[in-house]
Amino acid sequence: MKNEPIVVIKNLGKMFDNTFVVKDSNMTVPKGCVYGFLGANGAGKTTIFKMLTGLLSPTSGTVEVMGLDVTKDREKVLRGIGSLIEAPVFYEHLSAAGNLELHLDYMGTKGFGVETALDMVGLNEIGPKPVSKFSLGMRQRLGIARAFIHKPQILILDEPINGLDPMGIRDMRNLFLALIQKHGMTILLSSHILSEIEHTADIVGVIVNGTVMQEVSLSKIKEKADIRLEDYFFNIMSGGNVSC
Amino acid sequence: MLKLMKLELKRNNMRVYVVASAVCCILLLGLIYLIASAAQLEDSTASQKEFRNYVNIFRLTGIVSLSIFSAMSAIIYSRLIISEYMGKRAALLFSYPVSRSKILLAKLLLVFIFSSVSMLICTSIPYIIFCITESISPIVIQDVMTMELMIDALRTLSIAVLALGGIGVVSLRLGYIQKSIPTALISAILLSAVYGNAAISANGTWLSLLISGAGLIITVIVMAELTNKVNKMEVE
Numbered sequence: 001m002k003n004e005p006i007v008v009i010k011n012l013g014k015m016f017d018n019t020f021v022v023k024d025s026n027m028t029v030p031k032g033c034v035y036g037f038l039g040a041n042g043a044g045k046t047t048i049f050k051m052l053t054g055l056l057s058p059t060s061g062t063v064e065v066m067g068l069d070v071t072k073d074r075e076k077v078l079r080g081i082g083s084l085i086e087a088p089v090f091y092e093h094l095s096a097a098g099n100l101e102l103h104l105d106y107m108g109t110k111g112f113g114v115e116t117a118l119d120m121v122g123l124n125e126i127g128p129k130p131v132s133k134f135s136l137g138m139r140q141r142l143g144i145a146r147a148f149i150h151k152p153q154i155l156i157l158d159e160p161i162n163g164l165d166p167m168g169i170r171d172m173r174n175l176f177l178a179l180i181q182k183h184g185m186t187i188l189l190s191s192h193i194l195s196e197i198e199h200t201a202d203i204v205g206v207i208v209n210g211t212v213m214q215e216v217s218l219s220k221i222k223e224k225a226d227i228r229l230e231d232y233f234f235n236i237m238s239g240g241n242v243s244c
Numbered sequence: 245m246l247k248l249m250k251l252e253l254k255r256n257n258m259r260v261y262v263v264a265s266a267v268c269c270i271l272l273l274g275l276i277y278l279i280a281s282a283a284q285l286e287d288s289t290a291s292q293k294e295f296r297n298y299v300n301i302f303r304l305t306g307i308v309s310l311s312i313f314s315a316m317s318a319i320i321y322s323r324l325i326i327s328e329y330m331g332k333r334a335a336l337l338f339s340y341p342v343s344r345s346k347i348l349l350a351k352l353l354l355v356f357i358f359s360s361v362s363m364l365i366c367t368s369i370p371y372i373i374f375c376i377t378e379s380i381s382p383i384v385i386q387d388v389m390t391m392e393l394m395i396d397a398l399r400t401l402s403i404a405v406l407a408l409g410g411i412g413v414v415s416l417r418l419g420y421i422q423k424s425i426p427t428a429l430i431s432a433i434l435l436s437a438v439y440g441n442a443a444i445s446a447n448g449t450w451l452s453l454l455i456s457g458a459g460l461i462i463t464v465i466v467m468a469e470l471t472n473k474v475n476k477m478e479v480e
Contacts, residue, residue: 089336106341
């Protein structure tokens with residue numbers, strides 16, 4: 001059911017070397033939306049994404065994905081998640097198709113199929129070239145393909161437009177839209193670029209110094225003609241608290 | 245498990261290790277003839293004369309083979325485990341909905357099977373060629389090649405393969421502590437020199453098996469501890 005929460009984070013905290021890099025964070029992501037995670041570099045976006053995917057364990061609080069506790073049901077949760085966190089890592093000696101086939105084997109599903117997924121990210125004519133010879137943009141596209149090829153319920157994309165040219169950015173925006181509308185996925189994407197979030201997200205979560213300060217529907221802000229989006233977010237990110 | 249092992253084979257380029265094993269096989273073949281020939285020289289020393297019998301020739305070749313393949317197994321373990329869990333690939337590996345323990349076990353089994361089979365084949369071939377040529381035109385004129393000798397050589401080889409499994413896993417664990425491939429490599433060479441030598445050179449099959457058994461128990465403990473560590477690992 002749409003609007004039903006698919007990700008729920010409660011009082012989440014993560015400590016590294018006696019310092020909390022994420023603290024008292026709460027977050028609710030409704031099913032079928034694009035949740036834009038906005039924050040400055042080092043604000044804690046990637047750390048929260050890593051806790052969502054079980055790469056890190058929370059120091060405090062709970063993380064529920066698809067109604068399951070990530071720390072207890074890691075494997076079940078991972079079956080329903082596709083992720084691209086930080087720079088994508090590949091098996092460099094394998095081709096794009098080889099990397100995707102391997103991923104599908106581990107996921108135990110045929111998903112979209114390798115050719116379709118490569119076509120969806122514009123890498124259909126890449127051939128047997130090993131990934132070690134790919135450009136940054138090609139690697140990013142392949143990373144995105146690997147994140148959604150197994151048809152997950154949730155896509156977690158950390159700075160997905162890194163290394164993409166303007167055409168590529170537009171293509172990926174359209175792809176994300178298609179994945180939500182045609183395949184019912186929910187997308188969580190992070191960015192420190194406000195315009196990117198503005199173009200793609202339905203809901204924006206703003207994280208400042210490790211704490212999710214505000215979650216707001218983008219359409220609600222846009223409805224208020226007297227608020228400039230940039231000013232609104234800069235105000236929150238610099239410590240102010242604006243209600244919408 | 246078989247599927248996970250096949251996927252490991254796909255992810256990791258093992259061709260280089262196959263080539264390395266073939267080179268080791270040729271080196272061992274050269275070594276066995278070198279030992280036999282050197283002992284026959286008129287001005288050979290007393291210690292060289294020790295190798296005027298087949299038992300000692302096979303034993304020395306077996307120890308050298310164990311050292312070589314221990315080093316190789318340490319390198320493969322390091323590449324498949326230390327590099328993967330310590331590097332950025334860990335995030336990718338942990339994003340699969342497969343038990344971390346099973347993936348680790350698949351890696352350990354794959355390396356164990358690969359290095360054992362390589363050692364078995366690449367040591368047996370020089371042994372067999374040497375046995376055949378010695379039956380036709382012997383270099384070692386002071387001893388006679390018998391079936392018993394060949395069985396004894398194969399028995400020693402089997403014990404060496406058992407020892408190899410333990411040496412590989414223990415040296416991997418030592419390398420894992422330091423997050424260093426050279427540490428694993430040096431540990432493997434030292435362990436093969438001390439533990440491997442003791443297992444192969446022990447007088448009597450039972451003593452050899454006892455030493456190997458003790459090694460096996462240590463290996464299982466190390467594997468359990470390593471699995472526990474990997475299960476609790478975080479990717480920062």
